[in-house]
Amino acid sequence: MDFEYSDKVKGLQERVRAFIAEHVVPNHRLYEEQAATQYPPPILDQLKAKARAEGLWNMFLPGLKPDEPGTRLSNMEYAPLAEIMGRIMWSSEVFNCSAPDTGNMEVLHMFGTPEQQDRWLKPLLNGEIRSCFAMTEPEVASSDATNIRTRIERRGDKYVINGRKWFSSGASDPRCKISILMGVTNPDEETHRRQSMILVPFDAPGVEVIRNVAVMNRLDHHGHCEVVYKNVEVPASNLISGEGDGFMIAQARLGPGRIHHCMRSIGQCEVAVELMAQRALQRETFGRRLADHGVVADWIAQSRLEIE
Numbered sequence: 083m084d085f086e087y088s089d090k091v092k093g094l095q096e097r098v099r100a101f102i103a104e105h106v107v108p109n110h111r112l113y114e115e116q117a118a119t120q121y122p123p124p125i126l127d128q129l130k131a132k133a134r135a136e137g138l139w140n141m142f143l144p145g146l147k148p149d150e151p152g153t154r155l156s157n158m159e160y161a162p163l164a165e166i167m168g169r170i171m172w173s174s175e176v177f178n179c180s181a182p183d184t185g186n187m188e189v190l191h192m193f194g195t196p197e198q199q200d201r202w203l204k205p206l207l208n209g210e211i212r213s214c215f216a217m218t219e220p221e222v223a224s225s226d227a228t229n230i231r232t233r234i235e236r237r238g239d240k241y242v243i244n245g246r247k248w249f250s251s252g253a254s255d256p257r258c259k260i261s262i263l264m265g266v267t268n269p270d271e272e273t274h275r276r277q278s279m280i281l282v283p284f285d286a287p288g289v290e291v292i293r294n295v296a297v298m299n300r301l302d303h304h305g306h307c308e309v310v311y312k313n314v315e316v317p318a319s320n321l322i323s324g325e326g327d328g329f330m331i332a333q334a335r336l337g338p339g340r341i342h343h344c345m346r347s348i349g350q351c352e353v354a355v356e357l358m359a360q361r362a363l364q365r366e367t368f369g370r371r372l373a374d375h376g377v378v379a380d381w382i383a384q385s386r387l388e389i390e
Contacts, residue, residue, distance in 0.1 A: 106170055122256075216262065233265055247310075
């Protein structure tokens with residue numbers, strides 16, 4: 083199998099690397115300092131404007147038609163770009179390529195009505211707002227999504243939503259304006275046709291963020307929140323695709339998302355190995371560089387094998 087990247091992808095790799103080296107890395111400390119007192123930090127919008135001006139924007143979205151946004155890259159073509167952006171935790175947003183917005187934009191792009199796309203997809207593509215994805219629940223083992231219990235009940239020209247979600251990515255971001263929520267529309271349907279996805283404006287009455295759940299003792303600015311939806315009413319037109327399409331939409335969303343997340347993680351691992359190698363060459367102990375201790379070289383080699 084030929085895994086060589088095309089000239090187009092190689093060119094984008096170099097442009098993304100150069101942008102990060104010139105604009106992101108030198109501002110990393112400033113980003114952290116600003117984010118500690120205000121979020122989003124002002125430097126973020128400044129860098130987003132630069133990236134968009136250079137055409138490094140929405141690279142994750144494989145536009146299907148010439149007039150659609152995105153760079154029209156396949157998932158395989160986008161993967162190495164995600165790896166490069168993943169080297170610094172916050173850099174993906176600079177290029178409007180960060181989760182959960184990437185997956186939510188893909189859902190709206192593939193399944194949204196023209197009205198849904200105009201109201202929510204356009205501002206997401208422009209990087210003007212952010213979004214939330216609400217699937218996992220605390221009361222049930224949501225690794226098996228057939229367990230999900232949140233109800234989406236049709237009442238006339240509206241749907242009423244009741245349930246509790248957690249690890250809802252993006253929910254604590256002050257720019258979060260819309261949630262894509264998965265819940266049960268028909269509990270009597272065939273197992274994988276019971277669930278649907280629906281758009282819930284985050285300022286709708288009855289939506290309450292309970293807490294930002296820490297992951298390995300770390301609280302993310304965007305959040306992995308516990309959110310309660312209590313008698314939340316939204317227009318029936320907010321349903322995405324149709325009743326019972328929740329699992330189909332979830333797979334369409336999570337397929338590319340798995341690649342995006344994994345490649346960003348590999349980018350972080352590459353940085354760790356580079357720092358480890360630099361440390362081993364610079365640090366001395368017991369009269370020798372760390373690199374000259376055989377066990378250290380073995381550790382670094384094992385790390386390289388694990389990444390591969």
